[in-house]
Amino acid sequence: MIALTLAEIAAAVNGRLVPGDGGAGPETLIDGESQTDSREVGPGHIFFARRGEETDGHRYAARAVDAGAALLVVEHEVDSRVPQIVVADSTDALGALATEVVRRIREAGDLTIVGITGSNGKTTTKNLVAAMAERTGPTVASAKSFNNEVGGPVTMLRVAPDTRTLIAEMGASAEGEIARLTAMAPPHIGVVLTVGLAHAGEFGGIETTFRTKSEMVRDLPASAIAVLNRDDPRVAQMAELTRAQVHWFGLGSEADVRATDVDTSADGTRFVIHADGASLPVHFRVLGEHHVMNALAAAAVGRALGIPLAEIVETLESATLAAPGRMEVLGGRDGVTIINDAYNASPDSMSAALRTLAQIRRPAGRSVAVLGAMSELGEYSIEEHRRVGLQAVRLRISELVVVGAEARQLHISAINEGAWDGESTFFPTQDEAFAYLTETLRADDTVLVKSSNAAGLQRLGDRLGEAYA
Template structure:
């Protein structure tokens, strides 16, 4: 982390200093449980809890300074040392922006570079981030988000992990409205901006897909003439962003578009269910073979985006191909595969869900499940607005047409998915609706058989990823009444 004194923090954030001006935090946390000796604790207000209430815990754990929106006093009446600001989250952003500026300045003075790469898109951000971090990490010190830190809090927390030794800073940028990516891009000033796709995730919050396109395009609009925009030419809305940037454009395509500088030729699926193809880069060299360990053909675009970004910052093509072929999923609950000892295979892809990622996951389930009994355990796709019933209905229809053996729909918000599957011709125990994850667990625990392949998919807050974790454990054998009686 770049070191800031309390006085500097107050100056950068336009805050009021209520602490020793020379105090210098060593880290930044927004969760009091993560505070360590020397931490700056950001007391942000939240939907369910107010961070100001946890100052005592943070300072007991070693915090030396807080960023607060109001002063907080100890039991003895003295105040906790703090910088008081109107908005703690915006103050974090201002501090992060200054951290990036200082890292660039220090490295430039030493004849070195800091390359910042921003990634956005309705799907695939975290996987692409992980792939790119894997490539770049072999070339120099690289900082990338933990998990899916991609918002107004997660991006600053990622920046605070960087220092003057950092060569590459990879930033994942999410948005739930127009202007969000513009704000994040101003904060970190990316040299390379990647736009993966414009889908229907958060369509309800945005007010429609076209507004999502406006928001995602803020990434390429933020780039300078010296920058590089990496765009998906297979997505018409993303391809149209070529006209929204002054930066150089590198397009990628998994569908053989002739104007794409980065392409996947001879695309196939390997034995593990991952994309396999010949990678074409704009370096004039021969195509390099890539055989990915990621599960699902829909990852081809993520692989190409990572390759294009890595090439644009000077990574040799051979190193890119080797890295892409060696990397498995690095973040949890994203096509995460577990082979149980009894022969049941679990694919947990329930970190998030939208119509595009749901369709891709189901196609992968059908492809991998040839000759096996397949299960789709599905929950709601949230934040779809007025399109929710229509999109859930389409997924239910797809499940039946892909000949998925068993469908378990969990939760009332996804019931239209169940109804559409029944109407499409899924009868009897082929299609089951349950209200809760616990009911689904009991059903699966009783009926899964060796050789079965089961997929879990839902939006994050639905929580099916936790159900997937429970099922991925060795099976729990139901006890008979006689067996239970012996334990009494």
């Protein structure tokens, strides 16, 4: 973080400064990272003590101080030897400090802010954009999937005076949350990838999802750029809602950045990228045809940042993994390939992963889909799990292994399809599924492990990868 005095921080968060025992005064400078987890605190950091549903960060304030915290932001005074700022709400204070820091950097330097949202693909696209932006100068990007009211400002507070690009992944579980994040760090380039059923249960329906995702571009000024998915009808509608210049990406001829000749195999996807009258072949080693759209979105941002198409292609070709737990290729013994894609799942990403499994199966082996529940679908849950089961049948997946009671509808849907020559097996627990799979997998089998993070199948994918390493 840029250096601010204790007085400046207190003013930014509308808090009351309480001096500590070490002689720090209002003019003492603080420039450490901001943390909400005491286990992540290091020397000079700021610890924001938040109240959560299951715990209270104030209980860990002493641990944060012992780890080296130079400042506490709290909702009530705690016994501490370091300064503390008392605020009404620590989460709001975190956002307020991020807003002030970003404002100062924007006014003093040459900072470009890229905001990325969508029902699927945010983290993959963010990682690709970050790799491109690093070609132009120091870059700050969200760690992992830090995209909410906490992770967003924590990322923003990492900007420094020499930061050239800030890439903020912006997620939401309710209306207004993306607008809140964009107010903290107003994007110069706003990207919307998809509008799908991910989190639809929390949002209350697809139309609410549309309104929420469109918050990314509604408030962009005319000088900004909206990077929109031309192939997603709902995202395409957002062109009518923004004053910004619209740059399209997609597979169709109307896109400014598009792909043709898409060919998916076990070593990634090959396609030809077209932009600004130029065309170049790409070997994108991130597994799954659906990631081509993320690559195109990132390329559109790279183009807006002024990066030549040849350098954009170099960046895409250097990427080998979307993110840990996303289409991660493991295994290899006896030709058994494990694809661990269990970090997250929505109906759209589940469908895309199953298509990839069907496309890359070795002729001598089987396709095995190990599937868990898709979370946060609300009233759509039963129907969408049923639909995925039907798709597995129609794609002629050799075997379906369903794990966990919340995913049982997948199993029921598949076994009710009499024309299928494959089979489906249900297991209540991961341990049972692991034991079954290690006994029954054959040479050259290709195995997809896919679920929402809450279902916990990422660990199952890792165990299978280790077993067949």
